[in-house]
Amino acid sequence: MTAWLVLIEDHLHSNTTMDKDLLFKYNTPGPRYTSYPTVPYWQKTPPGEGKWKELVHDAFTFSNLAEGISLYVHLPFCESLCTYCGCNTRITINHAVENKYIDAVLKEWEMYFSVFGENTPVIRELHLGGGTPTFFSPKNLTRLIEGLLKKAIVHPKASFSFEAHPGNTTDEHLVALFNVGFRRISIGVQDFNPLVLAVINRHQTYEQVRHLTEKAREIGYTSVNYDIVYGLPEQRLCSMMQTMMRVIQLKPDRIAFYSYAHIPWIKPGQRNFTELDLPDADKKMAIYETGRNALELAGYQDIGMDHFALETDELYIAQQESRLHRNFMGYTDTRTQLLIGLGASSISDSWWGYVQNEKKVEDYYKRIAANELPITKGHLLSREDLILRKHILNLMTRFETSWHSPSETSEEVYQALDRLSELEADELIEIEPFLLRVTEKGKAFVRNICMAFDARLWADLPQTNLFSQTI
Structure with missing residues (x-):
């Protein structure tokens, strides 16, 4: 432990004081850019079911034959509320809800087959998110996956992943999901400090x-x-160091190192503690720097916003081969034209448009029972949206973007370049003719760089709390 602390301190001291100044300077509220436009800037009126089916049909026709399609299934149930959580959840200890919810998800999936026509869907990517997916029994998870795949083809290079709570994911869960094709697991560690876990009501152990x-x-x-x-x-600096030591010993293939998003105006559960319980700006920056440096010393590579991976991991390999992708499931080494979200609050992406399902489970059930796709909001992307989306995606996944043809540029792109002058002066980016590249120093600020391209954000700057801090 002492040797590691010395290494971390040396690594920290090797960074310039300007780096710390930059962290403070650019620590402003900003989106995480799992989409562009971001959800708060979607159109007030969602596309109708008919229009959405047209977009799905077009995307499916292109995507299914080329690389397959992606599925995301939101399983919102949790037995207890983790008070830091910003996800859409339903707290219950009644496991009788499992079967009804699975029936609704499978019925929603069946509705899409009328859009697919005679073509069999090829599943390239499938992710179970939550909530707590392992709230569901191994038997019911097997029923869900077998139901989704019954009339589909699994791509030879398919990627199946699920989110796991250490406190309730059993060996039986692991075996059952492995037997239906899952090879990737994302474990919600958050922190190993028992005091921190107690405050956020997270019941798990090292x-x-x-x-x-x-x-x-x-x-x-x-x-x-x-x-x-x-x-x-x-959370304290010393506890983060201890957490990172344990993480490095267990050597996960990839790590998502997130900034806590304090949004009590959206998630009332976060009111169980106050801002006084949170590390102040100086301490949070120190915790971030220490954690990041520990990962770098252990051989983890920065592959994108908040994400690190070993050089043997597919995310790192995908980035090196310029095929890393980012969508509503986060970073992925698989890119498909069509992502269909199933379940309450799930978001679907046809590239030309987004829709989100009803958030409340009861409203979701009502729409499914009425044989309606449970769309509650959405957005049809304009030409300018599509151009800016491509540049933001490039920056998030490749740390660079370029514009060589009329289809890659617009007045909004040149406005974005004007906004980036200060970041260029701070050596966070390099701008050449028709090319923008993020420097090594600038990788920690990729959200800020993307914000320059967010024309909808600049056209209507938030007057109230809307996004979490970028760092």
Whole structure:
């Protein structure tokens, strides 16, 4: 432990004081850009079901034959509320809800087959998110996946992944999901400090995380991800160092190192603690720097916003081969034209448009029972949206973007370049004719760089709290 602390301190001191100044300078509220436009800037009136089906049909026709399609299934149930969480959840200990919810998801999936026509969907990517997917029993998860795949083809290079809570994911869960094709697991670690976990009402232990990691690898899972959150209540620099030491010892293939998003105006559960319980700006920056430096010293590569991977991991390999992608499921080494979201609050993406399902489980059930796609909001992308989306995606996945033809540029692109002059002066980016490149120093600020391209944000700057801090 002492040797590692010395290494981290040396690594920190090797960075200039300007780096810390930049962290403070650019630590402003900003989107995470799992989409462009971001959800708060979607059109007030969603596309109708007929229009959405047209977009799905067009995207399916192109995507299914080329690389397949992606599925995201939102499983919102949790037995207890983790008070830091910003996800759409339903808290219950009544596991009788499982069957009704699975029936609704499978019926929603069946509705899309009328859009697919006679062509069989090829599943390239499938992700279970939540909530707590492992709230559902192994038997019911098997029923869900087998139902989704019954009339589909699994792509030879398919990627199936799920989010796992260490406190309730059993060996039986791991075996059942492995048997239906899952090879990737994302474990919600957040922090190993018992005090921090108690404050955020997260019931799990280091031993559970270690067992889950080792058992998954023993069964045959090929990729293990850890989610780590910095800026949590009662979090300290020393505890983050201890957490990172344990993380490095277990050596997950990839790590998502997120900034805690304090949004109590949206998530009332976060009112169980106050801003006084959170590390202040100086301490949060120190926690971030320490965690990031520990990962870099351990051989993890920065592959995009908040994400790190070993050089043997598919995310890093995909970035090196310029095929890394980012969507509503986060970073992925698979890119498809069509992503269909199933379940309450899920978001679908046809590239030319987005829709989101009803957030409340009861409203979702009503729409499904009425044989309606449960769309509650959405957005049809304009030509300018599509151009800016491409540049933001390039920056998020390649740390550079270029514009060589009329289809890649617009007045908004040149306005974005004007906004980037200060970041260029701070050596966070390099601008050449028709090319913008993020420097090594600028990688930590990629959200800020993307914000310059967010024409809708600049046209209507938020007057109230809307986004979390960028760092």
